[in-house]
Amino acid sequence: xxxxxxxxxxxxxxxxxxxxxxxxxxxxxxxxxxxxxxxxxxxxxxxxxxxxxxxxxxxxxxxxxxxxxxxxxxxxxxxxxxxxxxxxxxxxxxxxxxxxxxxxxxxxxxxxxxxxxxxxxxxxxxxxxxxxxxxxxxxxxxxxxxxxxxxxxxxxxxxxxxxxxxxxxxxxxxxxxxxxxxxxxxxxxxxxxxx
Amino acid sequence: xxxxxxxxxxxxxxxxxxxxxxxxxxxxxxxxxxxxxxxxxxxxxxxxxxxxxxxxxxxxxxxxxxxxxxxxxxxxxxxxxxxxxxxxxxxxxxxxxxxxxxxxxxxxxxxxxxxxxxxxxxxxxxxxxxxxxxxxxxxxxxxxxxxxxxxxxxxxxxxxxxxxxxxxxxxxxxxxxxxxxxxxxxxxxxxxxxx
Numbered sequence: 001x002x003x004x005x006x007x008x009x010x011x012x013x014x015x016x017x018x019x020x021x022x023x024x025x026x027x028x029x030x031x032x033x034x035x036x037x038x039x040x041x042x043x044x045x046x047x048x049x050x051x052x053x054x055x056x057x058x059x060x061x062x063x064x065x066x067x068x069x070x071x072x073x074x075x076x077x078x079x080x081x082x083x084x085x086x087x088x089x090x091x092x093x094x095x096x097x098x099x100x101x102x103x104x105x106x107x108x109x110x111x112x113x114x115x116x117x118x119x120x121x122x123x124x125x126x127x128x129x130x131x132x133x134x135x136x137x138x139x140x141x142x143x144x145x146x147x148x149x150x151x152x153x154x155x156x157x158x159x160x161x162x163x164x165x166x167x168x169x170x171x172x173x174x175x176x177x178x179x180x181x182x183x184x185x186x187x188x189x190x191x192x193x194x195x
Numbered sequence: 196x197x198x199x200x201x202x203x204x205x206x207x208x209x210x211x212x213x214x215x216x217x218x219x220x221x222x223x224x225x226x227x228x229x230x231x232x233x234x235x236x237x238x239x240x241x242x243x244x245x246x247x248x249x250x251x252x253x254x255x256x257x258x259x260x261x262x263x264x265x266x267x268x269x270x271x272x273x274x275x276x277x278x279x280x281x282x283x284x285x286x287x288x289x290x291x292x293x294x295x296x297x298x299x300x301x302x303x304x305x306x307x308x309x310x311x312x313x314x315x316x317x318x319x320x321x322x323x324x325x326x327x328x329x330x331x332x333x334x335x336x337x338x339x340x341x342x343x344x345x346x347x348x349x350x351x352x353x354x355x356x357x358x359x360x361x362x363x364x365x366x367x368x369x370x371x372x373x374x375x376x377x378x379x380x381x382x383x384x385x386x387x388x389x390x
Contacts, residue, residue, distance in 0.1 A: 060336055060340075062340045068336060068339050068340050070332050070335055070336060070339075071332070081329075082325045082328065082329050083326075083329040086322075086325065115318065119314050119317070119318075122314070122317035122318045122321050123310065123314075123317045123321075125321045125325075126317050126318075126320045126321040126324055127281075129321060129324035129325045129327075129328050130277045130281065130320075130324045131278075132324075132328045133277065133324050133327045133328040133331055134276075134277050134278040136328055136331035136332060136335060137265050137266070137331060139335060140265055140331060140334060140335055140338065141255055141263060141265060143335065143338045143339065143371075144263050144265075144338065144371045145255075145257045145263050176338075176339045
């Protein structure tokens with residue numbers, strides 16, 4: 001059930017059989033349906049979620065009521081509002097299933113104990129947080145220096161799976177432009193015979 | 196010499212006297228002059244830098260040759276290209292002193308050993324990377340949903356020290372607009388009697 005998670009762990013750290021048993025006893029499994037919420041703006045984020053199948057998204061709701069997507073998570077990715085999760089404070093974000101999904105959960109109440117009982121988890125999440133941070137810096141650079149058109153083409157090139165599975169208006173939100181602008185770009189690609 | 200660093204560590208984790216000695220023996224101290232480089236685009240990032248005094252910046256150089264600042268570091272902050280540092284590959288970023296600075300360095304060659312000898316450092320950097328990641332998400336949100344004008348006012352409000360110590364053209368770069376636009380905003384603030 002949690003095979004994907006233990007494969008992912010093994011890519012970064014060595015975990016003993018005893019540690020594996022401790023983690024297995026604490027992990028929760030959950031099926032979520034398309035559009036189901038794992039966290040709503042204003043709630044305290046109660047879990048760190050590892051996607052086993054399906055796709056989740058994290059977004060904020062702007063003053064004008066539109067959704068601004070900041071992160072997607074597909075199988076093999078962790079997602080949470082770590083600020084809310086760590087400090088036990090209400091979140092400004094919402095986490096929702098883009099499609100039916102299966103997830104592994106480390107709950108807030110178990111997290112501290114797990115980091116003590118399985119010290120190597122600190123190493124694992126240090127490396128993952130470091131990757132998430134450097135990816136966020138790259139995304140920031142993309143937003144600051146790359147034209148909307150190039151941003152879309154880079155996204156399509158780097159994440160072809162997303163373009164297939166995620167609704168177009170969500171990709172537009174993630175890349176910081178309107179659905180109309182994205183339609184225009186896609187038409188341009190088609191008429192040029194690139195797809 | 197490294198007091199600020201050990202105070203910072205103590206805010207997140209407990210470190211034993213033995214561990215403190217091990218870390219002290221590995222830490223390097225360096226004075227850097229204004230405009231001196233710690234990393235240049237194309238080099239492998241050889242250190243993780245903790246600012247004891249002064250200010251550093253991390254930037255990329257765009258296709259048109261302009262500098263895009265992605266991070267500042269003032270006393271109490273770590274800065275590095277973690278992607279380059281971790282994977283031993285050339286960096287796409289440059290790290291430079293904005294003003295004369297003193298820094299503590301964990302070198303790439305010492306890092307792995309330190310994480311093994313002082314396991315609690317994994318915990319410390321897990322928490323710091325988590326904070327850096329959530330801060331980067333907030334910055335991303337700011338770039339995607341906030342007007343340039345509001346972005347500037349939020350920055351002034353949240354980081355008044357930066358506005359005093361960092362040249363205006365660097366703040367403009369960090370916030371994603373031209374120096375001319377920033378001058379216009381500042382004039383507006385002055386004429387409205389806000390400063």
